[in-house]
Amino acid sequence: MPMISPFFIVLSDAEEFELSRRARRVRTEVRDARRARIILAAAGGASNAAIARAEGVHVDTVRKWRSRFAERGVPGLRDLSRTGRPAVFGDTVVAEVKALACQLPAETGVPLSRWSHHELAAEATSRGIVDTVSRSTVRRWLDADAIKPWQHRSWIFPRDRDFAFKAGRVLGLYDRVWDGEPLGPDDYVISADEKSQLQALQRRHPGLPPAPGRTRRVEFEYRRGGTLAYLAAYDVHHARVIGRCAPSTGIAPFTALVEQVMTTAPYASARRVFWVVDNGSSHNGAASMQRIRDAWPTARLVHLPVHASWLNQVEIYFSIVQRKVVKPQDFPDLTALENRLIAFQNRYNVTAHPFDWRFGRAALHGLLERLDRHEPAA
Numbered sequence: 001m002p003m004i005s006p007f008f009i010v011l012s013d014a015e016e017f018e019l020s021r022r023a024r025r026v027r028t029e030v031r032d033a034r035r036a037r038i039i040l041a042a043a044g045g046a047s048n049a050a051i052a053r054a055e056g057v058h059v060d061t062v063r064k065w066r067s068r069f070a071e072r073g074v075p076g077l078r079d080l081s082r083t084g085r086p087a088v089f090g091d092t093v094v095a096e097v098k099a100l101a102c103q104l105p106a107e108t109g110v111p112l113s114r115w116s117h118h119e120l121a122a123e124a125t126s127r128g129i130v131d132t133v134s135r136s137t138v139r140r141w142l143d144a145d146a147i148k149p150w151q152h153r154s155w156i157f158p159r160d161r162d163f164a165f166k167a168g169r170v171l172g173l174y175d176r177v178w179d180g181e182p183l184g185p186d187d188y189v190i191s192a193d194e195k196s197q198l199q200a201l202q203r204r205h206p207g208l209p210p211a212p213g214r215t216r217r218v219e220f221e222y223r224r225g226g227t228l229a230y231l232a233a234y235d236v237h238h239a240r241v242i243g244r245c246a247p248s249t250g251i252a253p254f255t256a257l258v259e260q261v262m263t264t265a266p267y268a269s270a271r272r273v274f275w276v277v278d279n280g281s282s283h284n285g286a287a288s289m290q291r292i293r294d295a296w297p298t299a300r301l302v303h304l305p306v307h308a309s310w311l312n313q314v315e316i317y318f319s320i321v322q323r324k325v326v327k328p329q330d331f332p333d334l335t336a337l338e339n340r341l342i343a344f345q346n347r348y349n350v351t352a353h354p355f356d357w358r359f360g361r362a363a364l365h366g367l368l369e370r371l372d373r374h375e376p377a378a
Contacts, residue, residue: 005063007070009042016043018074035065035077042066089130094141096129101142101149115149117142157371160305164368167305171361173274174236174313186271190261191314192233193278194249195321200225200337201329218328225333230321230341231257234314236276239352241317243345245338254282255295262296274300278309316355320348 011019022028022036034055041051048066052059068076101120105112112119117135124130124138142148160166169178176183183189203219210216231253232243242261246253258275267273275292277283283292289301304311325344331337 005042005048005066007042007066009039009066009070011039011043015074016040032077038062038065039069039077042069089133089137093130097124097133097138097141098145098147100124100127100129101147114152120149156307157374158305158307160307163305163308164364166303167308167311167364168361170276170302170304170311171359171364173276173302174357175360176237178272178274184271186266186269187274188238188267188270188272189236189274189276190233190267191236191276191312192231192254192257192283193309193312193314193318194254194280194282195230195232195318196249197227198230198326198337198341199227199329200331200334202332203330207328207330218330222329225331225337228334228338229253232314232317232345233257233261233275234317236313236357237354239354240349241345241352243342245341249280249282251282251288251291255291258292258296258299262299270298272298272300274302276302276304276312278304278312279306311359313355313357317348 019036019040023033023040025033028036034057038051038055038061041054042048042062046054048059048062051062055062065077070076097120100108100123101115105115105119108123110119110123115123117139120142121133121135121138125132172178173183173189176187176189178187201222202225204221204223205219207219208214208217227248229246229249230243231246231249232241234241242257242264244253244257244260246256261267262273273296275283282288283301284303289303292299292301309315321341321344325340331340
């Protein structure tokens with residue numbers, strides 16, 4: 001005769017709802033779902049032995065969770081806190097190692113450009129911060145604190161005195177505003193640039209397709225088939241790309257791109273077409289603005305600040321081209337490369353949507369405030 005448990009389980013509606021949710025939720029941890037099923041079965045009158053057989057656990061496990069639930073309800077199904085092994089290193093030691101990781105090695109007299117976990121452990125030992133510590137322990141400390149001394153980011157300090165004005169003007173165009181007035185339906189904003197030195201590299205041996213346990217393989221050696229430039233004009237608000245290839249960049253290829261766009265509907269009949277460009281030699285300075293204006297009176301060349309190509313939306317399109325078209329490079333000749341670029345451009349235009357551009361005037365203001373804090377003292 002099965003032993004009757006002294007812990008009789010009666011569930012409230014709220015407890016039954018919560019346990020049922022845990023038992024059937026896909027993302028619940030296995031142990032939590034099992035504990036919920038144990039209590040639900042106990043509330044249904046099942047014996048401890050029957051529940052243990054159904055769940056594939058020892059009967060003592062069922063007794064434990066049944067008794068804990070009877071004493072504390074749903075909170076009793078949580079694991080009890082464990083003291084664990086006493087900490088070997090104090091908080092002060094951990095903080096000093098983290099502070100060391102935040103310093104450049106050269107600033108401390110160590111001839112390194114950046115720390116590794118092994119070198120941090122050795123340096124902490126040599127300084128007497130700790131008698132001994134493993135690199136894996138140092139790695140665990142830094143990973144937990146999100147300090148990764150082997151990583152770095154670089155930026156270029158704006159040197160354009162009119163950075164705020166020029167950047168704000170471009171961001172205004174992205175928001176369909178020019179000189180404080182909203183753009184009309186027959187005004188267009190084009191982001192244009194060149195992607196130069198695209199190589200037609202042909203692999204010396206065919207690549208291997210992916211297979212179980214093996215990623216796709218591409219031959220390392222290649223034959224050079226020359227280079228070309230890809231010039232693209234991206235309609236910021238309508239997500240349309242018009243592009244062309246040329247042997248190289250320069251005034252003539254860029255002028256040809258402008259002509260290609262300005263003779264295409266709807267830009268040919270537009271009231272104004274704003275061209276956002278960087279300060280490359282193909283379209284730099286007042287002379288380029290006048291040259292475009294003379295050829296196409298409705299075109300307006302709008303220059304970005306110096307070293308601010310990241311504000312040019314066409315660069316996002318170029319990054320997509322680099323990932324989806326160019327890499328891994330394996331083209332028999334320049335014609336094949338050009339055909340692939342133009343074919344991708346046509347494919348992209350079928351389904352493209354405007355970029356979710358979120359860097360606006362407020363973000364620009366915040367950036368300029370952060371840059372001001374980096375200004376060296378006079």
